[in-house]
Amino acid sequence: MKHFLSTEDIGSLPEWIAKGKELTENPKDLRSLGNGKTLCLLFFNNSLRTRLSTQKAAHLLGLEVIVMNFGSEGWNLELTDGTVMEHGAAEHIREAAAVVGVYADLIGVRAFAGLKDRETDKAEGILNGFAAHSGIPVINMESATGHPLQALADALTISGATKKNRPKVVLSWAPHPKALPQAVPNSFVKIMRRMPVDLVVTHPPGYELDVDITGAYTPVYDQRQALEEADFVYVKNWSSVTRYGEVLLRDSTWMMTSEKLGKAQFMHCLPVRRNVVVADEVLDGHQSLVLRQAANRTVAAQLAMMHVLGKS
Amino acid sequence: MKHFLSTEDIGSLPEWIAKGKELTENPKDLRSLGNGKTLCLLFFNNSLRTRLSTQKAAHLLGLEVIVMNFGSEGWNLELTDGTVMEHGAAEHIREAAAVVGVYADLIGVRAFAGLKDRETDKAEGILNGFAAHSGIPVINMESATGHPLQALADALTISGATKKNRPKVVLSWAPHPKALPQAVPNSFVKIMRRMPVDLVVTHPPGYELDVDITGAYTPVYDQRQALEEADFVYVKNWSSVTRYGEVLLRDSTWMMTSEKLGKAQFMHCLPVRRNVVVADEVLDGHQSLVLRQAANRTVAAQLAMMHVLGKS
Amino acid sequence: MKHFLSTEDIGSLPEWIAKGKELTENPKDLRSLGNGKTLCLLFFNNSLRTRLSTQKAAHLLGLEVIVMNFGSEGWNLELTDGTVMEHGAAEHIREAAAVVGVYADLIGVRAFAGLKDRETDKAEGILNGFAAHSGIPVINMESATGHPLQALADALTISGATKKNRPKVVLSWAPHPKALPQAVPNSFVKIMRRMPVDLVVTHPPGYELDVDITGAYTPVYDQRQALEEADFVYVKNWSSVTRYGEVLLRDSTWMMTSEKLGKAQFMHCLPVRRNVVVADEVLDGHQSLVLRQAANRTVAAQLAMMHVLGKS
Numbered sequence: 064m065k066h067f068l069s070t071e072d073i074g075s076l077p078e079w080i081a082k083g084k085e086l087t088e089n090p091k092d093l094r095s096l097g098n099g100k101t102l103c104l105l106f107f108n109n110s111l112r113t114r115l116s117t118q119k120a121a122h123l124l125g126l127e128v129i130v131m132n133f134g135s136e137g138w139n140l141e142l143t144d145g146t147v148m149e150h151g152a153a154e155h156i157r158e159a160a161a162v163v164g165v166y167a168d169l170i171g172v173r174a175f176a177g178l179k180d181r182e183t184d185k186a187e188g189i190l191n192g193f194a195a196h197s198g199i200p201v202i203n204m205e206s207a208t209g210h211p212l213q214a215l216a217d218a219l220t221i222s223g224a225t226k227k228n229r230p231k232v233v234l235s236w237a238p239h240p241k242a243l244p245q246a247v248p249n250s251f252v253k254i255m256r257r258m259p260v261d262l263v264v265t266h267p268p269g270y271e272l273d274v275d276i277t278g279a280y281t282p283v284y285d286q287r288q289a290l291e292e293a294d295f296v297y298v299k300n301w302s303s304v305t306r307y308g309e310v311l312l313r314d315s316t317w318m319m320t321s322e323k324l325g326k327a328q329f330m331h332c333l334p335v336r337r338n339v340v341v342a343d344e345v346l347d348g349h350q351s352l353v354l355r356q357a358a359n360r361t362v363a364a365q366l367a368m369m370h371v372l373g374k375s
Numbered sequence: 376m377k378h379f380l381s382t383e384d385i386g387s388l389p390e391w392i393a394k395g396k397e398l399t400e401n402p403k404d405l406r407s408l409g410n411g412k413t414l415c416l417l418f419f420n421n422s423l424r425t426r427l428s429t430q431k432a433a434h435l436l437g438l439e440v441i442v443m444n445f446g447s448e449g450w451n452l453e454l455t456d457g458t459v460m461e462h463g464a465a466e467h468i469r470e471a472a473a474v475v476g477v478y479a480d481l482i483g484v485r486a487f488a489g490l491k492d493r494e495t496d497k498a499e500g501i502l503n504g505f506a507a508h509s510g511i512p513v514i515n516m517e518s519a520t521g522h523p524l525q526a527l528a529d530a531l532t533i534s535g536a537t538k539k540n541r542p543k544v545v546l547s548w549a550p551h552p553k554a555l556p557q558a559v560p561n562s563f564v565k566i567m568r569r570m571p572v573d574l575v576v577t578h579p580p581g582y583e584l585d586v587d588i589t590g591a592y593t594p595v596y597d598q599r600q601a602l603e604e605a606d607f608v609y610v611k612n613w614s615s616v617t618r619y620g621e622v623l624l625r626d627s628t629w630m631m632t633s634e635k636l637g638k639a640q641f642m643h644c645l646p647v648r649r650n651v652v653v654a655d656e657v658l659d660g661h662q663s664l665v666l667r668q669a670a671n672r673t674v675a676a677q678l679a680m681m682h683v684l685g686k687s
Numbered sequence: 688m689k690h691f692l693s694t695e696d697i698g699s700l701p702e703w704i705a706k707g708k709e710l711t712e713n714p715k716d717l718r719s720l721g722n723g724k725t726l727c728l729l730f731f732n733n734s735l736r737t738r739l740s741t742q743k744a745a746h747l748l749g750l751e752v753i754v755m756n757f758g759s760e761g762w763n764l765e766l767t768d769g770t771v772m773e774h775g776a777a778e779h780i781r782e783a784a785a786v787v788g789v790y791a792d793l794i795g796v797r798a799f800a801g802l803k804d805r806e807t808d809k810a811e812g813i814l815n816g817f818a819a820h821s822g823i824p825v826i827n828m829e830s831a832t833g834h835p836l837q838a839l840a841d842a843l844t845i846s847g848a849t850k851k852n853r854p855k856v857v858l859s860w861a862p863h864p865k866a867l868p869q870a871v872p873n874s875f876v877k878i879m880r881r882m883p884v885d886l887v888v889t890h891p892p893g894y895e896l897d898v899d900i901t902g903a904y905t906p907v908y909d910q911r912q913a914l915e916e917a918d919f920v921y922v923k924n925w926s927s928v929t930r931y932g933e934v935l936l937r938d939s940t941w942m943m944t945s946e947k948l949g950k951a952q953f954m955h956c957l958p959v960r961r962n963v964v965v966a967d968e969v970l971d972g973h974q975s976l977v978l979r980q981a982a983n984r985t986v987a988a989q990l991a992m993m994h995v996l997g998k999s
Contacts, residue, residue: 078466101743111449111471115441115478119413122439127746129739132448136756137735138958147962149864154958158970159735162957162981166739240461333474334466338459346470357474423761423783427753427790431725434751444760475830552773645786646762650771658782669786 066194067202067367070211070253076218082369083219083362093365094125096374102126103167104204106139107174107189112333112360113204113212118170120364124372129167142188147193154190164197176207176244180307184208185275200371202364205246208276212367213332214250216359218258220248220352221295222329223359227257230294233327235286235341236266238313239300245272247332248301248370252277265289269311273304293327295352298341321345327351378506379514379679382523382565388530394681396418396529398570405677406437415479416516419446419486419501423643425516425524425674429483432676441479450660454500455549462663469505476509481648481683488519488556490620494521496556497587512683514528514676517558520588524561524679528671533607534663535671538642541571542606545639548578548600549652550625551612557584559644560613564589577601581623585616598629605639607664610653640664690818691826692992694835694877700842706993707843717989718749720998725751727791728828731798731813736957736984737828741795744988748996752794753791766812788821790992793995800831800868802932807809808832808868809899812819824995826988827869832900836991837956838874840884840983845919847983848952853883854918855950859910860890861964862937863924869896872925876901889913892933895984897928910941917951919976922965935984945969952976 066072073079092206100122100172106114114130121128131137138264141152148155165183174189184207194201203211219230232255248264249272249339255262256278264272265283269343274280283289286302298319319329329341329351345351378384385391414433416581418426426442433440443449452471453464460467486501496519506513515523533544534673544567546560561584567574568590576584577595588593595601602608612630615621630652631641641653641663649655656662690696726745728739738754745752755761764783765776772779787794792931798813807830818825827835845856856879858872872888873896879886880902888896889907898904907913914920922943927933941999943953943965953965953975961967 077514101746103739106448109442109448109450111466112474114443114448116417116474118441119478123411129742131735131738135447135759136730136733136738138733141961145962145967148960149963153960154735155961157961158957158959158977162736163979164740165978165982166743166985333470336460336465337453337467337469338457339461343457352476353470354473358477361478418760421760421762423755423778424786426755426760427727430753430789434725508844573993645782647782648772648777649779649781650769651773655769663828665782666785666789670789673790 064200065371065373066200067211067371068190068194069203069209070214071324072211073215076254076257079215080219080222083366084223086362086365093123093135096369096372097121097124097126099128100126100168100292101130101166102169102171103175104171105131105163105351107133110173112357113173116360117204117364119361120368123365124368126368139188142192146319157187157196160193160196161198164199167199169200169202170197171204172206172338173204174206176246178242178244178302181307185339199292202371207244208246209250210246211250212360212363213247214254215366216356217251217297218254218329219362220258220330220356221360222257224355226293228286229261231292232260232262232295232297233289233293233300234262234264234297235289236270236289236317237298237300237319238315238317239336239340240313242302242308243300243311245304247290247299248272249276251297252280263289267312267314269303269305270301271304271369273316286311287323290325293325295330296324296327297330299331299353300340319345321348324350330356333357376512377683377685378512379683380502380506381515382526382562384523385527388515388566388569390525391678391682392531392534395678396535398674398677405435408681408684409433409438411437412480413441413478414481414483415441415443415475416449416483417443417445417475417597421487424486428672429516429676431673432680433452436680438680439463441475452501454504468501469508472505472508476511479511481496481512481514481680482509483514483516488558489611490554490556493619494550514679514683519556520558521562522558523562524672524675525559526566527675527678528607529563529642529666530566531569531671531674532668533572534644534665536664539606541573543604544572544574544607544609545601545605546574546576546609547601547613547631548582548629548630549610550613550627551628551648551652552625554614554620554622555612556615557613560584560611561588563609564592575601579624579626579629581615581617582613583616599635602635604635605637608636608639609642611643612652622652628675631657633660636662640666645669688824689997690710691835691995692814692818693827693833694874696835696838697788700878700881703839703990704843704846706763707990708847710986710989716746720993720996721748721750722744724792724908725753725790726793726795727753727755727787728795729755729757729797734797736981737797740984741828743985744939744992745860747989748992750992758871765811766816780813781820783820784817784820791823793824793826793992795828796822796827796830797828798830800870800927802866802868803933811908817855826942826991826995831868832870833874834870835874836984836987837871838878839940839987840877840980841875841954842988843919843983844954844980845882845884848976848979849918851918853885855916856884856886856889856919856921857915857917858886858915858923859943860894860941860945861922861924862939863960863964864937866926866932866934867924869925869928872896872923873900875921876904887913891938891941893927893929894925895928911947914947914949917949919954920948920951923953923955924964943969945972948974952981957981
């Protein structure tokens, strides 16, 4: 059985990208692929793009969709084995996952990092619990430490927009008033390592990503130096890993501007706080790829579903 | 591109009414009209009739539907351009609307008046934001100042139920414990002006509607005088426009009763507080048209969707 | 018009069970049965199994589905006739039900016991209100005093798993930190009386079920005595009926264990608190039928829908 839990579940990235382009440029009626099958989308957190693009992809593949906001519509889940469930959670993930597996043919799960305890988040209790106990394929719709659908959409976007064989791609940290997870930068770094690009990661000291997840990298602490000659600039806030989940800095000089962007194309996964993370001029300018990234989320979701259905 | 934002988006009302009757009296399988297209319904407020009738209409037209309670499932939206988004909203309506436009072929938006600031409500930030930035047709499922789907259903109902060429239609204010928006009376007055009816509006002093929206009218402050010889009586509460959003009066003598109704047919958009807005005897009597109005909501939604799809 | 409000709406239980086995063992494409019809699912309470299995069953029967969390997405409902609705509820169930009946062809309703007032719960105001005023068939997705879909799934499960002509079935009360309704045990007792089984009900004194609902029975207060030679053990907590809605006892010796279970097959409707209601060893062992019960929820929902559609 195939899952889509992380970017590692993408076998040959060039093949996936080629297939994605085919889906976009030469769309066919694929509704027979999922005919009679049910996709259950489980949201433990809010969502706009993921909610819509995943349903859209499911419709394109002829899947029936059941959407559930697990947090508000279901029961609190116990994740630890052996617990005496006297308090809190009314259901164990073993039963919840198995039961969803009885009704659905594939599952999408969205469960963010809690940002309270690093080891808890790295254990990916909810995502892995559904993969372990549902008996059916699971698709990661953003988990505590990864967002492979976004990373795949980003790879498709860069692949489609590049004018060079080997573009320079810069991942640039941005300020933000709230503590955000590292899922997006983690998966972006991982997938860029598999692309024909030169990747540079720039952030202030203290914002080093978890190299257990991303693999070793040499951060550039000087943003302007990092941005020199960039072809693509991916801007994203994340909270500190070492001082886990903390906001260490709100230095607005890290905000992306047209002047800093230069001739590069701009990327962001959205939602984005205007004039905090990036200036209006960049988002509203013609170098912005954010809507192409959003459109490629549908393609990424189709590819992930076709993969786990064995139809890729 | 065609929207359905207000009653002004209805070109020839007689033609729309004729088409609505055809849909009701001679229903055909229209599921090929929307085949392969996706309608995204965005609810910023609660809804029963609109939620159900719009989905029902979409099914009849073969549209795929994605329903989203934007307030609880998505991100708070910033509506003002140029804001430094340090606080509150996590996403700007420019991105949110554009992204929905990437995934859907048409959008329904429900966003009530906040009733705190009149100019803010009249700006219709959410509805107009989606119309301006999504790039796809938008249908108003009740906005701050208008409810054209309800008005269209009301026009269909009166047209179907009248026994006269030119009936007298009375819009009569009713008491209510809470401050309600003026969206329904605004759109009702506007559409009635385009119908072959004599419209009389009755309410206590201080409850004058916004003539910028409805056009000038002469209120009748004496309810009994207004109701004389009425053929249709549309009852509805709204809060004050001049003392914006305030409840000025809870005078139960304005409640509609069988005695006051006389031989007229009774209308209300629902939900309705029994024995506050209208007496049980009226709602349970055979002069009530409220369920026909509700049924015509499906027809109105079909007409609006066919209009924006260019299939009317 | 046929409803599915309680186990009494099941005409010949053997026929329903035979039909259920046919649906499972020899599945056919039944999507033409519900073609063009709309099922509206109204949730006044949380749900996982019911939410998913009912939608799954609807898809199998070709029904369009509209799901609504009535509590959070709609309006508070007034259930009492003649009320002056000055406070609280914004809509009367008479209008709400009638309006849903305008848009849908059948309704599912989930409305738990409030456990505050016994007579209020026994009146089943929401379920019966929809049945009385919607004008279309209503399916009980768990109400204050009954859960016939669960009971039917349980009957299907026992019928499929028994190795004897007349097995011994024990319903055994279990401890739980919260006050739970009696809907599941009520319907289980009622349906077991119609099965070729010997039913024994065991619980501590003070936990007697409402014999107005279940019919008279002789409780066995000694759990070990009750469990002797059991073939099926159905474990479930419920709160006291006589001291209505109270938790009288949290005696962990009533928890089900492998030693107490012996050779019997284990049943529970889920969700279940592990190591409070039942030990891990039982749920994880091969005598557990909980997932077969869950799978039979889809079959039960199909049977109920086919019944009310007149297609059984």
